[in-house]
Amino acid sequence: MVQSEKVIEMIGITKKFGEFKANDNIHLDVKKGEIHALLGENGAGKSTLMNMLSGLLTPTSGQIRVNGQDVSISSPNVANDLGIGMVHQHFMLVEKFSVTENIVLGKEEHRFGFMDKDTANKQVQELSDRYGLSVDPKKLVENITVGMQQRVEILKTLYRGADILIFDEPTGVLTPQEIQELMSIMRKLVSEGKSIILITHKLDEIKQVADRCTVIRRGKSIDTVNVRETSQQELADMMVGRSVSFTVDKKPAEPKEAVLKVENLTVKESRGYDAVKNVSFEVKAGEVLGIAGVDGNGQSQLISAITGLMKSASGKITLNGKNITNKKPRMITESGLGHIPEDRHKFGLVLPMTLEENIALQTYYQKPFSNHGFLNYKEIKSYAKKLIEEFDVRTPSEVHSASSLSGGNQQKAIIAREIARDPDFLIAAQPTRGLDVGAIEYIHKRLVEQRDKGRAVLLMSYELDEIMNVSDRIAVMYDGRIIAVVDAKETTEQELGLLMAGVDKNRASAETVTAE
C-alpha cells in the first residue's frame, strides 16, 4: 500500500553547535501522504532538525534517506532537487519584491537573462488557482496580509515542485480564521499526494490535522505516536517530560492595601486621538488584576503610560504612594516596578547583547555591578549564572547573545531579571505569547508566586484562558475605557467575551444568565 511508503527517514541525527548538542541522535520517519507533526518545546531543536532537511545545515552525524535513497543534503538546491520545500518560521520574503518575484527568485523565467514577467505572473496565477492559494501576483509583499504572505511561502515550495513540505510553526502569526484556512490547505495538499511535516507546539492543531506525531525534548526524539490514539494531556506530558497542568493551582487571594493607583488617566496616541480615556483602577498587594480586551483597545498605551514609556495627557498614577505620572522610566522602576513588556524583542531585550548583560540591564549602574562608572563583569556574570540556574533559562552559556535563545528562554530571562529585583508591583504584558505549554505553566506559576508573596501583579493578555486562569479580578477594556471589573471566580468566558465586544455589564450578565 502506498500509505506506508517512507518519503523521509532521519536516522540517528546529531547536530552540534560548538559543544552544544541541539539535536542528539534523533529518529524521524515520514510516510507518503501523511501530515506528520513535530512537537517540542521552544528550543527543543525542531527547526534545527528541519534545517538539515532543507539544506541550510548539515548534520554532525547520522543518515538521511529520501524516498529510500541515502542522500547528503548539502545545500538548499539539493533539497529542492529532492522535492523538499520548507516554509520557515520567520518568513523568508523580500518585502520590496512582488509576490511573483518572491516566488520565482532563484528559478526565474527568463529570456537571455531578461526577466519574463508575464510568463512568471501567469505561472504563479495558475499555481495559485490549482491549489486554492489565493494571492495577488503583482502586489508587493510589503502590502499584503500576513496570511497571504504565508500562502506566498507555500507557493514558493510548490513552484519548485516540492512533494515534501515542511511548515515551521506556521500558525504563530495567523488570526484564527487564517489558521482554519491553513489547516484546510494542508489537508488539500496531502490529498494531492504531498507529504507534510508540521512543526508546532500547539496541541489542538496537532489533534486537528496530524496523522502521526514525533515528540522531541531537549534535542532527543522521545516517541512517535498516532495522534488519534493519544490525548492532548499525554502529548503535553511527553513534550515537557513531566506531568503538566493546564490550569493554575492557587489559593484564594489575600488582597491588602493598594500598591498602584490610577486615577482618571487619559493617554493620547501620537496621531492625536485618545487611546486611553479617563481610566481609574487600583491593584492591591497580594492580588493579580487581569486586563482583558481585544487587541487595540488601549491596553498597550495604558501600560506604556504606567511604565513611563508614553506621556499621560491627564490624570494621576501613584505607585507605593509616590506620584509617578510622567516620570522617567528609571525613577518609576526604582519606585518598585517590574515590567515584562509586551514586545520582548523591542523592549524586553537588547538582542545583540549577551544574556548576562541583558540580565543586568535594570541594575547595571548600581553596586556591586558597577563601581565609579566601571562595570564589574565578575559580579554580573555570577549574578547572571545564578538567575539562569534559578529560572531554568536554557542557553549554551551566559555570554551567548540574547538573540540566539528561543522565545521561551528569552522570556524566562526577562522574567528572571524583573522578578529577581523583587518589585512591589509587577506588570506582565502578554507574558506567554508564542510559548509552549511547559513555559506557559512555568510563567503562570511565577506570577501567582509573586502574588502569594504579597506583591501586586497586573496581567495584560488577549488570551481569555490565561486571564481567567491567573487573575483574581479582571478589568475589561473596550475602546480605551475600563467598561467592567469582574471577579475571576464568578465570571464566565461568555460574559467576558460579550464585555470585550463592548456590551455593557448589566446586559452581558443578563444575557449570560439566560444563555445558561
Next chain:
Amino acid sequence: MDILVLLQLIVSSSLMYAAPLIFTALGGTFSERSGVVNIGLEGIMVMGAFMSAVFNLLMFDTFGGLTPWLGLLAGGLIGVLFSLIHAVATINLRADHIVSGTVINLAAPALAVFLTKIIFDAAQTGPLARSFGRSNILGLQNIPVIGPIFFENTSGPAYLGILVAGIAWVVLFKTRFGLRLRSVGEHPQAAETLGINVLRFKYYGVMISGLLGGIGGAIQAQAIHNEFGILTVAGQGFIAMAAMIFGKWNPLGAMGAAVFFGFAQSLSRVGSYIPVIQDIPNIWLQVLPYLLTILILVGLIGRSEAPKKLGITYIKGN
C-alpha cells in the same frame, strides 16, 4: 553673453564635472544593492585616476587618440582589484564596512602618491599626453537649438555615463542577475534558502562598484584635471555616494543626482557669466557641492529606500 552660448557653457561644464560622479554613483548603487556599503569608492577613484594617468603618459605612443578611452579601462581594472580588498574584508572576514572602506580611503592616496613619486620623481604626474577634450555627440549637434546646447563641444564621458546608467537600470530591474543581486541586499537568508549564492552576488556587487569607481577616477584625471596628484579626486567619491543616496539607489536617479552635483561644481567656474550668481563670492560656490553633500547625507540617510540589509554582514545559517 548670448543666452545660447551661456546655456551651452553651463550644460557642457555641468556634464564634464558630472561624468566621474555618474560612474562612481552607479558603482555605489551596485555595491549597496548587494548589501555592502562601499565608502571606499573615494580611494578606488584615487587609484583609478592614478592608473589612468600613468597609462595615459606611458601608452600614448602606442595608442594615440584612443589612449584616454583605454585609460578608462586601466582605471576600471585597478578599481576592481582594490574593491576586492573591500570584498574580502567585509564579505569573508566580516569586517565593518565603514572601517574597511576608510582603510581603503586612507591607503589609496598614500600608495598612489608614493608610486607617483617613484615613477615621476614628483608629487604629480604633470600634464597628460592626451586628455578627453570636447566632442560632438553622434551628429546630434545638428539638431536646431537643443543640438548646440547639449551635443556640441561637450563631454564624451558624460554621455557614456548616461548610457551606462540606462544599462545599469535595465540590469538591476529587468534581468535575473539584478533580481538576485537585489534580493541579496534585501533579505540574504531568503536568497540563500532559494539556492542563491549570497556571497558570490555580494562579490559581483562590490566588483562592479570597483570597476565603475575606477572608471570614475580615470575620467576625473583625464577629463578634468589632466594630471594626477593628491588633489585630483578630493572628495568626489563621497559626493558620488551622496548622489547615489539622493537618487534612491536607482541608477537613473543616481545619474540625475550626479548631473545636479556636476552643475553645482561647475558654478564656481561658470558662475561669473551668470547674472545674480556672479555676485556671490566664489568661495561659496566652491564650497557649495560639499555643503550640499553634507546636507543630503544628513537629511536623507537611513531612509526606507535603502536596501534593508545594507551594511550588515551575512553569516550563513543564521
